[in-house]
Amino acid sequence: MRKKVMATVLTAAMVASISVVPQSVAAATDPSDLKIGLITDVGGVNDGSFNQSSWEGLEKAGEDLGVTVNYLESATDADYQPNMETFVDEDYDLIISVGYMLADATKEAAEANPDTKFAIIDDSSIDLPNVTSLMFKAEQASYLVGYVAGLTTKTNNIGFVVGMTNETMNQFGYGYCAGAIDANPDITVQQFNANSFADSATGKSMANTAITNGADIVFQAAGATGLGVIEACQEAGVYAIGVDSDQSSIAPKTVLTSAMKRVDTAVYDAVQELIDGKLEGGVETFDLAAGGVDIAPSQDLISDDVIKAVDDVKEKIISGDVVVPDNKDDFEKKYGDVYVLD
Structure with missing residues (x-):
């Protein structure tokens, strides 16, 4: 990836945190x-x-x-x-x-x-x-929902369904596993690759497998495939974790939180x-510091003590006291080879 510099001011509360190319500013357009x-x-x-x-x-x-x-x-x-x-x-x-x-x-x-x-x-x-x-920085939002899952699970067993495995999508997995382990060292994270972003039936099947094997929370980073994950969790009476947007409206009593981009x-x-x-x-x-990623604002299903713990670790990520791994080498240096999908 190239590392260049860009002098761009973004609107709203978001700002680019890394490198872009220098630019000449053209005139505004109607x-x-x-x-x-x-x-x-x-x-x-x-x-x-x-x-x-x-x-x-x-x-x-x-x-x-x-x-x-x-x-x-x-x-x-x-x-x-x-x-x-x-x-x-x-x-x-x-x-x-x-x-x-x-x-x-x-x-x-x-x-x-x-x-x-x-x-x-x-x-x-x-x-x-x-x-x-x-x-x-998808790994930062995923770390936070992993932290929620690690503190919320009753079975010490949670699941993760990814749409496909590659450098970008694995960042969700690194963050989720890291957050869950940091919150709960006794946690087991079942991991599944649906190999599709448009196969809700496969997402549902994988979530059902995780649930059968003891998971009481399943996070999906899988696009439309993830809708099947939420459906399976809803039917089984366990929690799902959404992705990209606040997905609580899909199943308000099922979606514990969402990793928002x-x-x-x-x-x-x-x-x-x-x-x-x-x-x-x-x-x-x-990134998290600029408000580009976060957990969803819908937090009715999360206990107050978990919310406080997540707020505390969020500040540590922003300050740099907690560095969330975004690649295999950095993840394995701290957590070993527990992430199995890459």
Whole structure:
């Protein structure tokens, strides 16, 4: 990953915490002249998670800022490139890709269309001046929900279902396992890879396996696949932990908390930067200190003492007293080889 510097001020309460390229600031653009398109991953725009939160951020930008917004859903990965071509052919000013799985299609489109701006969530591999990478310290939010799980479980046995395993998604697992172990050294974390972000049946099956094997809390970082996890937990009368957005509305008596990534705000801010002439290529990373990640505000199912403990460890993460591992080597240095999915 390249390490460069960017002088960009983000709107709202979020600020990039690492490196992006230097930029020349262009003149602001009339928002009514701008068209911004969003391309979902295979989970679809109503996945209750990553894609939906991204679209909600873009919808809000359309309402607040006066830009024209639209989305195209990807039913399979074969839809990525045609969706890119549709927005390019229709002269969209900014095309936002939701998720690292769109990296190849985004890079190809950006190389072929240097005058069009692109942004991609959760991928920093594209080194082009017209591509902005929106990254999140997912391991920090996952650590917090792992800490909640470790302090809340009655069986000392919890589960984790991930949509796919790779460098980005494993950050959820590293953080979750680290937080759970730090809160409860006697904890067992059952781990499952669904190998899909759009297979709720597999998510449900994996959660049921975890529950049968003693888990009383299951965290899912799996897009629409995670909806099946929540359904299984609801039917079994155990807790689920949501991801990306506050998923408590899906099952208010089941979703204990959620590991939030404010992709909605990141998308909104990217549009604002485009309007202001400040959106340039590089990496913008959103962390706990800037409010880019956190646990959900819905905390009715969490005990007061657990909330206090989580607030305390949150401050330690922000201060640097607790450093959450975001890669295999750093995780294993402290916790051993208990994370088995990478």
